[in-house]
Amino acid sequence: MTCALDKSNIEVFLGNLDMVPGSPSILGKLLGLFQEMDADLDEVVQLISQDPVLVLKVLKKANSTYFGLHEKVTDIFDATTSLGLYEIYCITNTLLAQQAIQYARSLQDFDMNWFWKHSVSTAVIAETLSGGDPFVKSTVYTAGLLHDIGSILLASSDARKFSNLRWRRSALETDRLNEEVQAFGYSHDKLGAHLLSLWGLPESICSSVFFHHQHIPRKMGFEFGKIHAILRVSNCLSHYMFKPELGMNFVLDRSEEELAFLQINPEDFSWLILNSKRVMDKIQTLL
DSSP states (O other): OGGGSOHHHHHHHHHTSSOOOOOOHHHHHHHHHHTSTTOOHHHHHHHHTTOHHHHHHHHHHHTSTTTOOSSOOOOHHHHHHHHOHHHHHHHHHHHHHHHHHHHHTTSTTOOHHHHHHHHHHHHHHHHHHTTTOHHHHHHHHHHHHHTTHHHHHHHHHOHHHHHTOHHHHOTTOTTHHHHHHHHHSSOHHHHHHHHHHHTTOOHHHHHHHHTTTSOOOTTOOHHHHHHHHHHHHHHHHHHHHHOGGGOHHHHHHHHHHHHHHHTOOGGGHHHHHHHHHHHHHHHHHHO
């Protein structure tokens, strides 16, 4: 679905940036593997072994007191077996987010604190809404974590122009996409989806990011429709979570169709936000 964008023009835009976040090809391949119901452990270990940073993270996690292993683990296969694929998936997501965050820290006038809080809370809420389906769970968490990465690209293009956009000063953030297109020629959702596609991330993640400011595209099947609806609702709830003055109607007006699709009631908002805050507090203690 990301092919709806003129890739040649957007690559010219990316080529004109001073820096573009590099392609974490190993991480992208791993995320694709995790979405397979019968992911091959040997293949996962082989990919991990090609990334020294990932090897270090996996061994460190396996040897942490949290897992309480009796002997020190030095073999990446043993470490992966001990942790399980879900823990490896979480580590992979963390490294992807860290790469984006490290890049964003080099940008002037970019609100890194807001970017981190909004991205993580969107991912946490999305994971909560995903239910027990491992494919949906892995897709919406990663998409939530990276859905606004296009904002980093816009800020990298012209930090002052990005900081002066009207939607950044408006409590309601109205006409965000139109403002971005007028100022830069592209909006953050389309730019972000294209970058993730260049990184080799699965199409389900790229499409979710591409459409996260739109209602459910009619041509989407049920599974992809669910993924899209979860990301859209989670994005709106995260904004409401950190800006309660927006009011509950902020979420209802922007995601009424998706809320109905997911059978979520306004009464559910409070516990979703409370759970997100609790998980984020736990994450911050581990940083």
